[in-house]
Amino acid sequence: MERRIISAGFVQDALAALTRRGLDPAPALAAAGIASGNERVSNLQYGRMWLAITAMIEDEFFGLAARPMRPGSFNLLCQAVLHARTLEHALRRALSFLRVVLDDPAGELLQKDGLAEIVLTDRDRPRLAFAYRAYWLILMGVMCWLVGRRIPLMRVDFACAAPENRSDYHQFFGAPVHFDQPRSRLVFAAHYLSLTPIRSEKALQGFLRAAPANILIRYRHDQGLSARLRARLRATPPEDWPTLDRLAADLRLSPATLRRRLRAEGQSLSAIRDEIRQAQARIMLAEGRLKVAEIAARLGYAEPSAFHRAFLKWTGTSPAAYRTDKQG
Incomplete structure (x- = not known):
């Protein structure tokens, strides 16, 4: 039996991409085998729902960026980083790719005092917490797969206010989470940047066939x-x-x-x-x-x-x- 590890709150966050457009979420729920948006789901169910939502709105980023992430962008992102020399090289490629695709938010990799920071900036007001979570999930899910290990986080900051009654944000990252911060960022030890990617073209095909459900389980801390x-x-x-x-x-x-x-x-x-x-x-x-x-x-x-x-x-x-x- 599949473990239901994704909270109902994250299900509702994803479905909001449809309701904001006046679209009925029932087809996406049915495609994922989810009875309602008020229950915990497995990573496989969430992945199927994500794909269904993408097909309905033609955006892999839930309509939360300045420009839509058109279907197929995730595939191209993986292709862009596959042959990077190091994790740092892969991250810089990925951040450049996402900046071109999404326009805003834009990510930047910074290093100081043995720490690596991925900082997200918005031209206007801060976005929903789910937008930043989706960005981290896509970026770090691919990076963890690329080097064959989880990259433990030390801190996660959100520039937006904390969603009400959502302890799942604190549980998901396995690191201290802070809201209402000057900027959105995640922090990890800089020595991970020297890790060497280990994946092949053949491995990528298998990874893409299982995406996005696989990045949900690979990235989880707990x-x-x-x-x-x-x-x-x-x-x-x-x-x-x-x-x-x-x-x-x-x-x-x-x-x-x-x-x-x-x-x-x-x-x-x-x-x-x-x-x-x-x-x-x-x-x-x-x-x-x-x-x-x-x-x-x-x-x-x-x-x-x-x-x-x-x-x-x-x-x-x-x-x-x-x-x-x-x-x-």
Whole structure:
């Protein structure tokens, strides 16, 4: 049975593309096998509904940009990034492509202090939160597929007001979400920009046949085994983190099976550990209460020098320099 992971709120957001035009949403719901717009749905159902809405309004972006994203644009976007040298190269190509297609909002990739930011700007007033979510979903869904792993986010900002009674926005991204911000942006560690795309022309054909349902599940933070491991590690001091063999035993899996299942989710245990350590390191350095050596010990490093090398790799700067910058 398909897991119903998409909230009713996101279903209603998508259907609004039809009701704003005076169109009956019933055909789109029927095409997706959805009884009503007030229920949670699976990613496959949502994907079918998205395709049905696209066919009805001839816009893959739900009519939320300055210009329509004509059917076939998503296909061309994937073609444009397929042979990029790195994730950074792919992102810059994708942002340029979407700027030409949508006109507004327009995205820009910025880097500072070991962080990568994708910033969206609007010429006029801010758009609906669903417009920004659709942009992130399309862009990052393709990027995660291209490099074969989820890119963990550190912060998501919306320039618009928060939709009422919609906690699903906070749950979807797996990172702190803030509304009424000066600009819309998402933030992740800049070292991911050096990842190498791994997909072929043949793989792209399979990806496109399953789109857009596949980007909904690939991009979600709270999916599968990696989410369970992430939650366990966050609840445990890093110096007490269990080994992969111990985790596998606790899950009643072989170590090889655990590695394979994490790889299928675009993850590895070392990547999850680094993600958590980096987030905790940034917080402790910014607070300024602990010495760098004490932070290293709390994060499970036997020597401060090992933490120094890891932090330099993550951010491009030393722990001491990062602290100085954050404390002004």
